[in-house]
Amino acid sequence: MRICVEMTLTPPPAETGVADEVLREVWHIKAELSASYGHDIARLFAETREHQRKSGRPSVNLEKQNKEPAA
16 A cells, blocks of 8 residues: 655745754755655655664664553
């Protein structure tokens, strides 16, 4: 099953200030990253999980935790 998530690729309106410059850069990076995976979030996460697995470093997997409902 393919999940398609629409991402807004338009940065916020240009205004003055350092914070706005940082936000524009973050939006630019987000747009490039999204485009590099064909705007397919499932593909991005699949490749991220594979990279994490190959790294050999420990990571948290919440799917393996006990799934008993909270009281």
